[in-house]
Amino acid sequence: MNEIISVVVPFYNEEENITKLAAAITEVMEAENYKYEVIMVNDGSTDSTWKKMIELNRSNPHFIGINFAGNYGQSSAIAAGIDHASGEYIITLDGDLQNDPKDIPMMLNKLIDEDWDVVAGERENRQDKAFSRKLPSKFANFLIRKSTGVKMKDYGCTLRVFRKDIAKNLGLYGELHRFIPVLAILQGATMVQVPVKHHPRIYGKSKYGINRTFKVMSDLLLMVFFQKYMQKPMHIFGTLGIFTFSIGALINIYLVILKILGQDIWGKPLLMLGVLLTLGGIQLITIGIMAEMQMRTYYESQRKTPYRIKKILKGE
Numbered sequence: 001m002n003e004i005i006s007v008v009v010p011f012y013n014e015e016e017n018i019t020k021l022a023a024a025i026t027e028v029m030e031a032e033n034y035k036y037e038v039i040m041v042n043d044g045s046t047d048s049t050w051k052k053m054i055e056l057n058r059s060n061p062h063f064i065g066i067n068f069a070g071n072y073g074q075s076s077a078i079a080a081g082i083d084h085a086s087g088e089y090i091i092t093l094d095g096d097l098q099n100d101p102k103d104i105p106m107m108l109n110k111l112i113d114e115d116w117d118v119v120a121g122e123r124e125n126r127q128d129k130a131f132s133r134k135l136p137s138k139f140a141n142f143l144i145r146k147s148t149g150v151k152m153k154d155y156g157c158t159l160r161v162f163r164k165d166i167a168k169n170l171g172l173y174g175e176l177h178r179f180i181p182v183l184a185i186l187q188g189a190t191m192v193q194v195p196v197k198h199h200p201r202i203y204g205k206s207k208y209g210i211n212r213t214f215k216v217m218s219d220l221l222l223m224v225f226f227q228k229y230m231q232k233p234m235h236i237f238g239t240l241g242i243f244t245f246s247i248g249a250l251i252n253i254y255l256v257i258l259k260i261l262g263q264d265i266w267g268k269p270l271l272m273l274g275v276l277l278t279l280g281g282i283q284l285i286t287i288g289i290m291a292e293m294q295m296r297t298y299y300e301s302q303r304k305t306p307y308r309i310k311k312i313l314k315g316e
Contacts, residue, residue, distance in 0.1 A: 003088035005029070005036045005108070008081030010074050011095040015047040016203035021097055022056050022063065028101045029062070038063045039081040040095075044071030057313040065313035078158075078180075079172035080309065090167040092160050099159040100197040107161045107194060117166045117189035120152065120181055121159035121196035150182050152193050159196055237288030245281025248274050 007025055011018060022038065029036045040063060042050045053065035066080055078092055089108060093099040099121070107119045144155050155178055162184070170183045184191055225236070251274030255265045265271055 001032075001034060003035070004086055005034050006081075006085035006087030006090045007036065007038045007101075007104075008041070008078060008085060008090060008092045009038065009095045010041045010043055010077030010081065011045060011049050011053075012043040012071065012074075012077075013045045013047045013049060014095045014203075015045070015049045015052055017095060017097045018049055018052045019056070021095060021101075022060075024097075025101045026060065026062070028104055032105050036062055037085070037087065039066065039084055040064065041066045041077040041081045042068060043073065043077040044068050054313065066309055067311045067313075069310045073175055075172045075175050075177040078177055079170070082167045082170070082172075084312070085164075085167070088164050090162045090164060092158055092162075094158045096201050097203070098199050098201055099157070100199060103159060103196040104161070107159070107196070110192070110194060111161050111163070114192070115190075116192050117163050118181070118184045118191040119161045120154075120191060120193045121157040122152075122154040122193045123157050123198035124195045126198050144179070144182070150185050152181055154193065155179070155181055157196065157198075233291035234288040237284050237291060241281045241284030241286075241288060243281070244277050244284060248277030248279075248281055252278060 007029075009021065009025075014021075018040070022040075025038055029038075040053050040056070042053055042065065050065070050067050053063070053067070056063040057065050064084070066084060068077070068080070081092070082090055089111070091104055091108070093101070103121065107121070110116065111119045145151060158177070160180065166184055166187055166189045169187055170180060172180070172183070176183065181191060251270060255268070255271055255274060259265050
């Protein structure tokens with residue numbers, strides 16, 4: 001294979017895992033005779049993870065280190081790695097040794113041979129604690145499937161292989177890394193999920209807990225909006241605004257008729273409801289117009305990154 005392969009790995013306090021993972025990636029890349037680069041992103045670690053990255057960069061020019069100024073989260077770390085990747089194929093995986101680099105050749109071959117845009121991993125025999133990670137993950141996967149219509153069994157597996165043009169346009173920020181398959185589909189990407197190995201965490205501490213489910217639920221609302229109304233926000237705000245305004249206007253017309261007939265309408269709850277619905281409708285329509293203007297600005301302005309990098313290590 002003549003094309004360069006970029007492997008993107010986010011790290012946060014993984015000092016005990018980084019050297020072992022680097023060795024495992026190198027073994028696979030060298031065995032397959034790939035042209036490759038490994039982009040390690042230090043997401044504000046407070047341990048010696050960055051020092052380990054410096055050592056790896058000095059000993060192996062294939063390893064590139066990116067050091068964040070603070071802890072920006074996994075989505076920003078993956079986004080930074082992808083932004084600095086030069087390969088035609090971009091691979092993402094976790095830095096905790098739970099993903100197995102030995103699955104990369106199989107996934108890469110499937111992407112190329114069968115002409116997929118994305119090949120995503122599905123963790124077989126998942127080695128996480130049942131209550132704190134498995135159950136919330138299953139619930140989150142169910143919600144995402146039902147809400148977005150993207151039929152996948154495992155949205156949380158970081159091990160994925162992308163074609164460059166898809167990876168570079170994911171638009172990751174916040175905590176949208178768990179919605180990468182949905183973001184890829186929004187670009188019209190073709191995607192398949194394949195079983196991959198999953199190892200128990202031996203070193204370090206998991207960064208996920210049951211509170212992750214609540215984050216998924218809030219981000220899911222945003223993702224559904226992205227799917228249906230991102231390019232046409234007026235369709236949701238304008239429709240709701242017109243409906244609300246119309247109901248309010250009908251109530252107010254009814255009350256005006258009552259007033260003409262001599263009835264006292266002052267202080268009636270229905271009057272307050274009519275006024276609130278009318279004003280609310282106007283506000284929703286205004287929000288829709290402003291959202292449309294913001295989307296126009298978003299598409300026409302220069303893209304900005306959601307992170308700040310202090311330093312980048314590159315091979316000599």
